[in-house]
Amino acid sequence: MKRFFLTTAIDYVNSRPHLGTAYEKVCADVIARYKRLCGFDTRFLMGNDEHSQNVFKQATEQRLDPLTYCGLMEQEFRKTWQRLDVSFDDFIRTTEPRHKAGVTELTNRIYAAGDIYEGVYEGWYCVSCEEFKQEKDLVNGNCPLHPTQKPEWIREKNYFFRLSTYQQPLLDHFAAHPEFLQPEIRRNEILRLIEGGLMDISVSRAGQSWGIPLPFDPGSVVYVWFDALINYASAVGLGADMELFERWWPADLHVIGKDITRFHTVIWPAMLMAARLPLPRQVFGHGFMTLNGQRMSKSLGTAIDPIEAANRVGHDPLRLYLVKEIVFGSDGDFTWERYDERYNADLANNLGNLVSRVVAMAARYRGSRLAPTGAGSDQLVRIGEQVADDYRKAMDRFVLHEGAAAAFRLVDAANEYIAATAPWTLAKDPSAAARLTQVLFDAAEAIRLAAVLLEPIIPSSSREILRRVGAATDGLNFDRDGHWRNDGERVIVQDGPLWPRKEHTTVNDNETKPSGVPPTAAAPAPVPSSAQGTADAPSVSSTPAPGTPAPGTPAPSTPAPSTAAPSTAAPENRISIDEFMKVELRVAKVLAAERVPKSNRLLKLQVDVGTEHRTLVAGIAEAYEPESLVGKTVVIVFNLKPAKLMGIESNGMVLAASPDGGKPTVVSFDEPPAPGTRVR
Ligand SMILES: [Zn+2]
Numbered sequence: 001m002k003r004f005f006l007t008t009a010i011d012y013v014n015s016r017p018h019l020g021t022a023y024e025k026v027c028a029d030v031i032a033r034y035k036r037l038c039g040f041d042t043r044f045l046m047g048n049d050e051h052s053q054n055v056f057k058q059a060t061e062q063r064l065d066p067l068t069y070c071g072l073m074e075q076e077f078r079k080t081w082q083r084l085d086v087s088f089d090d091f092i093r094t095t096e097p098r099h100k101a102g103v104t105e106l107t108n109r110i111y112a113a114g115d116i117y118e119g120v121y122e123g124w125y126c127v128s129c130e131e132f133k134q135e136k137d138l139v140n141g142n143c144p145l146h147p148t149q150k151p152e153w154i155r156e157k158n159y160f161f162r163l164s165t166y167q168q169p170l171l172d173h174f175a176a177h178p179e180f181l182q183p184e185i186r187r188n189e190i191l192r193l194i195e196g197g198l199m200d201i202s203v204s205r206a207g208q209s210w211g212i213p214l215p216f217d218p219g220s221v222v223y224v225w226f227d228a229l230i231n232y233a234s235a236v237g238l239g240a241d242m243e244l245f246e247r248w249w250p251a252d253l254h255v256i257g258k259d260i261t262r263f264h265t266v267i268w269p270a271m272l273m274a275a276r277l278p279l280p281r282q283v284f285g286h287g288f289m290t291l292n293g294q295r296m297s298k299s300l301g302t303a304i305d306p307i308e309a310a311n312r313v314g315h316d317p318l319r320l321y322l323v324k325e326i327v328f329g330s331d332g333d334f335t336w337e338r339y340d341e342r343y344n345a346d347l348a349n350n351l352g353n354l355v356s357r358v359v360a361m362a363a364r365y366r367g368s369r370l371a372p373t374g375a376g377s378d379q380l381v382r383i384g385e386q387v388a389d390d391y392r393k394a395m396d397r398f399v400l401h402e403g404a405a406a407a408f409r410l411v412d413a414a415n416e417y418i419a420a421t422a423p424w425t426l427a428k429d430p431s432a433a434a435r436l437t438q439v440l441f442d443a444a445e446a447i448r449l450a451a452v453l454l455e456p457i458i459p460s461s462s463r464e465i466l467r468r469v470g471a472a473t474d475g476l477n478f479d480r481d482g483h484w485r486n487d488g489e490r491v492i493v494q495d496g497p498l499w500p501r502k503e504h505t506t507v508n509d510n511e512t513k514p515s516g517v518p519p520t521a522a523a524p525a526p527v528p529s530s531a532q533g534t535a536d537a538p539s540v541s542s543t544p545a546p547g548t549p550a551p552g553t554p555a556p557s558t559p560a561p562s563t564a565a566p567s568t569a570a571p572e573n574r575i576s577i578d579e580f581m582k583v584e585l586r587v588a589k590v591l592a593a594e595r596v597p598k599s600n601r602l603l604k605l606q607v608d609v610g611t612e613h614r615t616l617v618a619g620i621a622e623a624y625e626p627e628s629l630v631g632k633t634v635v636i637v638f639n640l641k642p643a644k645l646m647g648i649e650s651n652g653m654v655l656a657a658s659p660d661g662g663k664p665t666v667v668s669f670d671e672p673p674a675p676g677t678r679v680r
Helices: 019-037 053-061 066-083 097-112 163-176 184-195 224-229 242-248 258-274 306-313 315-324 336-366 378-396 400-421 430-454 459-468 577-581
Strands: 003-008 041-049 090-093 116-126 131-133 152-161 204-206 217-222 253-257 283-286 289-291 332-334 512-514 585-595 603-608 613-618 633-637 643-645 648-650 653-657
Touching: 003 019, 003 242, 019 041, 019 253, 019 283, 019 289, 019 306, 019 315, 019 400, 041 066, 053 066, 066 090, 066 306, 090 097, 097 116, 097 224, 097 258, 152 204, 152 217, 152 258, 163 184, 163 258, 184 258, 217 224, 224 258, 253 258, 258 283, 306 315, 306 336, 315 336, 315 400, 315 459, 332 336, 336 400, 336 430, 336 459, 378 400, 378 430, 400 430, 430 459, 613 648, 613 653
Parallel strands: 003 041, 003 253, 041 090, 253 283, 289 332
Antiparallel strands: 116 131, 116 152, 204 217, 512 653, 585 603, 585 633, 603 613, 633 653, 643 648
8 A cells, every 4th residue: 555654843832832833734634634535544743842941941930840741732732633623643742752762763873873973062042942043143142033032152062963964965865856845945945055055063952951861972962953853753663663664764745834944854854864764755845824914923912723713613614714725835824804704705605505505406306316317417527527637636746725726616617507507497397307317416426526625625524515415425535536426326415504604704893702611612503594405595695585586596606705795693693582592691700810720811710690609711811810800790601511621610601802813801890780690
């Protein structure tokens, strides 16, 4: 069986992942899932980089043993990746014994080859970058990436790696393997850098305890950057399980951010050359995510929590946005408006609407059973085959956005096909019965094929679509399933809307939403709506007005531009007074408040709700000092099921206005009513 081993960068654990971090993992996951779809025995590695002095400092500040701290952070990372449906096969932590074995083995090999030597390092060191800086790189004497931080002048015994001797071998490798570094623009940058000459680099730090001891001088630890790169090899058994290593090494693909391309395409291959080990086949340096055009950063307040983004409309819409809207390799921007817009345009109005209409018509006209009655539509079959071919070519080159776009061309073609064939007209003509069946079969087949192509990008949604059009969902294989098929009976399944339309909001819309416990909805709950999923309604987004065509008539195949979306809740998404009254909102007085240990976001509150005292956890720690809340009167959701957060059972939820990208403001009163008063 063909094998494919791919990796992402391992992450620093000094803060929780933001959307920029998640972007890399989602794109790598799409590649991993695509390779599995193509029948590769795939191994997808992710992990955490723990031997950083910043991590050590962070742990010490929180009065935690560093390993305990790293263990807690691992849970945060895993939770995020799980929420985004990232399907890694292995997760390595650089504090694991297997990693120590790999680092020891590789370092020993390079030392034995004479490419590590002892010396003295003297110069500037930026603690935040954990990188030595040259005088010429400093701006006003400070690190360019950390302008408020003065680098330290360091003089210590160091071991050095003879990177300088690998200039020519690296140039030769780049020449022999033009595919080694992608995209092209990064390759040119790195080639110029290598051509400019390479300096030997420090591979150890003296006098530190947090790290892996150098095997030939245990008084020093391996420098964190050197240590981190080796994870790719230690995860597949270097120095511990050589049989596993032989099986999986070299890696087929390292997916990394453009800022660390130099480490992965200069230092790492040179290390492997020195150790007489094969080089990874390819490195892909992706671009950065920005928020409204600004660099995504925790300290600038421009970091998006990927879990929040996934909770807004579901993880698959988020994955689709990241893959389809951003040219893989270039920088890409995220805005909440655009996110909602694309959700409505691609999913609610387009793919979701198509599935609803075809499934509804199959139910109405053919009792949900479809089998071909002749040859499929020439034009649609041709587009289907062309799209599958374009998709495969794009995905094989990791041009992920083109792969996604190809699948959506088939969705568009299916919409146009329905408009052109007008099944609702065919249904009135008894002599067109066979034709109608074939038209519906073709439409269902186009949906099936598009869902197979989209499976790596929106995996759970694709499987749900396949289920609805009566296709197999397990063991998908591109060679078998990635082509137009005009055979077999399909038993269609009718179900609720896949993607209810999301109301357009702007960042300035201070929509009030409950805060306190993270939303738990994996996807928006289906809303009761007569306009979706039934043959009696024309489309998701409109109700037939007098004089509109007969039931079963689809909406125009081009979705309405989402900028025209109403700014108030569409009638079909509104709830009844009875539904609202199920939510019991009550006045509560805060008796005590404290930070939840190990969380930057959560506060533990003790509140008086009139009839009892309750404990609840609220995600407002970034906006409120605990002390400032004591004595304050707030509003809570009284009848919420208890939820456990960081080990604390939360009994209720504090209402807060939560502007996108801003800090929450709890709902309060000028003249507080008595605790327990109902709010409605
Ligand atoms: Zn720095």
